[in-house]
Amino acid sequence: MMLTLWIVSVLAPLLVAAVLAGTHRARTPRIRVIAQRHLSLAPLSLLPAALLTLLAPAEPLHANWLMMGITVGFDVVSRALTMVAVLLYAAAIWAVTWRYDHRAPELVAYLLVCFVGNAGVYLAQDVVMLYASFSLMSLAAVGLVVHERTAEAFRATRIYLVLAVISEMAVLAGVVFTAQAGGYLVVDAPAAVAESPHRAVIVVLLILGFGIKAGLVGLHMWLPLAHPAAPPPASAVLSGAMVKAGLVGMLRLLPLGEAAMPAVGAAVIVLALFGAFAAVVLGVVQRDPKVVLAYSTISQMGFLSVLVGTALVAPELAGACITAAVIYAVHHGLAKGALFIGVPVWKHHATGLRRHLVIAGMAVAGLVVVGAPLSSGAVGKYAAKEAIESTEIWGVQVADLLPFVATGSTVLLVRLAWILLATEREPRHPKDDPALPAWLLLVALSASVPWILTDRWVPLDSVPGLEPVTLWDATWPMLIGLGIGALAWYVVPRWLPRLSAHLETIMKPGDLVIPIEAGTHRLAMGARFITERIGTLRDSVSDVAINLGIGGTRTVAQVARAETAAAKWSNSGAALIAVLIVLTVLMLFTEGTS
Template sequence: MSTLAAVLWIAAVSLPALVVLALLVAPVRRRRPLVTVAPIAVAPAGLLALLGPSAGSVDVPWLLLGTSLTVTPLGRPLLLLAVVLYAGALAAVAAGGPDRRHLLTGFLLVAFVGNAGVFVAADTVTFYLSFALMSVAAFGCVVHTRSESARRAGRVYLALTMLSELAVLCGLVLVVNAGGREVVDAPAAVAASEHRPAILALLLIGFGIKAGTVPLHVWLPLAHPAAPPPASAVLSGAMVKAGLFGWLTFLPLGEVALPGWGTTLVVLALVGAFAALPLGVLHADPKVPLAYSTISQMGFLAVLVGIALTQPELADVCALAAVVYAVHHGVAKGGLFLGVSVWQRHGAGRARPLVLAVLAVLALAVAGAPFGSGSVAKYAAKEAVAPASLGGVELVDLLPWVGTVSTLLLARAGWVLLRGRTGPARRVDVSLVSWCLLTVAGTVATWALADRWSDVVTVPGLDLVTLWDATWPILIGLVIAAVVGILAEREFLPPRLAHPDGSLIPAGDLAVPEERIAGRAARALVTVGAGRSAAVGARLVDAVGPLRRSTVVDDAERGLSRWAISGAAVVTVAALAVLLVVIA
């Protein structure tokens, strides 16, 4: 490994950490410059992605249980995606994001370290810790506005995240026990493990929550509208891809045929891809249909993983096609979420035509229009699943209709956004420039990834048949959207359908009954637990008599209960203990 690569590896972790530390200790007047330069902190990781295999690998045997990092062919494009999205999000925050920008910047930088760590981890322990760090830091992004909707979204997100972490942890412990401590050995170890069914179930559930797979998707349509647009951009563009990457990394793709597991995943993925339409269009917040569009697109991606589980001979091409699609979707959807804040800042100024044009390009890319990044990604995906079918129906004939779903969801989001309010006219700023560059970079990167970084995936041709195959799903969606819009304007539809406000199907859909069930279960457990605790306490008192406590203990407890920063003190002591262990 060269000296440059070694410096980049160190800087990729230390630079974001130093910025976060500086934001914590800096006085209020010094925080704004730090927020402004925060996007630079992700640059070393971007250079590592550009270097690719020549960046080498890092082995730190004394850190934790042994830490190994490397840039793999599958992780390299996703690492570059994370760098681009987080840089754009941090630039948007610096240019005029929400209140308490230093807090949002800090959470985004911590989430970036975890997100990037997922894509470069070469050992299972480092992968899990990076995954957990990203997931926990994202909670701060979700609840940043501190509104009631943000708090509710945060509760749902945190509950599902803890379930995800538990499932992934248990699954990866079994993977390591089977001989998959190194990531490269994991698929073969899972295929040969006697606990393979348990591992598959745990990893499909754990990573499926992060990837937004139905019925584990409910945090997405709640978190995205509640979070600030820059946070929504990385949630939808980069973080959900960590779940996909976990599947591609640890499932036994190409090792053994698992038709039962694969078919189940394909069915659930298709349900999510198409059910997102009626769930997403009935809302007046533009970020809700955008969130359901992400669920639909992630369903498209999960189909590729399911086919790879079912037919091992298609695993390589499906995995590469999934990465190409993930890069396209991450940049395009992240750009749309950032476009919400850009529109709110520049929609009434001279840059309005430019903003509208870029939004249209991003929307067409997500839908899969010709010449955009979506056309490359969807062509690669259809080529990968061409030999596969489901219930006698060719998947290559079914998947293009996901483009129609995306068109309708994006049309709804665009309609709501255009009819919404915009702020006062503003000058061109860094957020607008970086957003435009993000759009161009996403298209170029997807074409380059399919054409240069992969020997398996092919780019679409420019013949009339290929162009028409990419166009007709969008045209159908636009026609349906136009017809529904005319009927709604002329009041030919019921009011709740003509002018939906989210009351018919609340955002989060299944989260509403799930919250009720969870609430009733919690109340029942508390009631039963209180009764049992009282009974046990009564028996203890009868058995040993009144218990006398030391006055020293009582005084210490009362003192700590009055100390507002006792929690911070505990965390500090624990951190020092961990540091001493690492140094030792």
């Protein structure tokens, strides 16, 4: 019975995705109309996964007949996150089904495939299953980013694909090393990596590969480009669920609790904190509400990455850090998804009496994200602060810095409110756009379900109480953020309009991508110039050789064919060789210093 439920949980969304993809490509208008009418049933394909999450026992399931033999199962990391993914993807699909867009079946199909890969990362208990699911999710997400077919969407897709390929290469290499060291099963992976002679290389590869998906600073460039390009429901799952796959990959395979790696751990903490605060600076000057939310996600994933770095520095804190990371991810996922889907809801429904309802919903989701007192988000931040205890970096208590991440989140949400209030409304009646009830349900779930999930499946030793000190600790970072946001709201438009416009010009979405693109363009122009000069020189030498009787047209044709072949190979081969050289040098360096 349970095996059947496992199979149905995977096949149901994939079969629905296949049917939707087939009807979307159908040339018969009648078939497309049928697909549109039945599109609203697509969220029901996730019902078996919800039942599986509730009913499946803790014992893993071994399927020796599939691939190389896979193992899946639920544990303290996977169960609550899987339920959050089910709810978030269902709400996103529900919001899409009411768009009556001719490409809605395509978007829903990609969302369903992404869900299978996303949940597979959470549930994988061996490295083959983990990598296969991670790859499926990463590649299927391309359909979400490119969906609108705009110039911005194509640019975001190109950048996403480049980083996704780098991520895939790094994760694959790390997984191969891990399996070779004896960590084929996820439960054995941390100890195997800790004892491997290539430990430093494996850890760097895994942090690079999974860090790209998690939006670790320096690897985050795809996030602020992909989110505004993708439709809001797709952005909701990208930020609320998919980035957590990168976090889960690190929690699964890094040697957390098995070996102390103070240098690597300190580097992760520093990068994570820098990203958490730098994302605020970059986010507050943006004009697109989804870009602001994207930088908010980068900031909060920096918060989570601090826990990973702490577990590498202090193995004795690994258990508490893993639990705190899962709790924070659970509380963050639904609320951030509600904010993304709330952007079009505000545009279409924040009028008349519904305006107050939409304001209340956005306020609830925002309070959860910043971890306001008595909200579910406060539990996640309380758990994180308790987990890292007295961890220090360069003499600074990391726990003293974490509350200011909430300050930055509050500033970004004030900026979001600023933009939304200035957004021109396009009122729609709920009968014409019933995305409103889907969003309200998601808001309600974000405020209530995380309490239930974490209490049942990720129990804490202690939870924040109602003591004045505890409430004040959760309140003052938010008050500072509100003060900074209100001051900027008043001062910038009146006294610093030119500075504001200048900052918006130089701090464009994607930040690091802009100089990289410029540098790449210059290199390409330089390569083209050199190629043209070489071609001119070749023609001159060929003419001289023919005049002297040294060679003939056959020789010239052979040289031309070789040049053409080399030019074609260089488009992909040069990039591959460059990556391999960097990884080889990194391996030699880490081997020499370990």
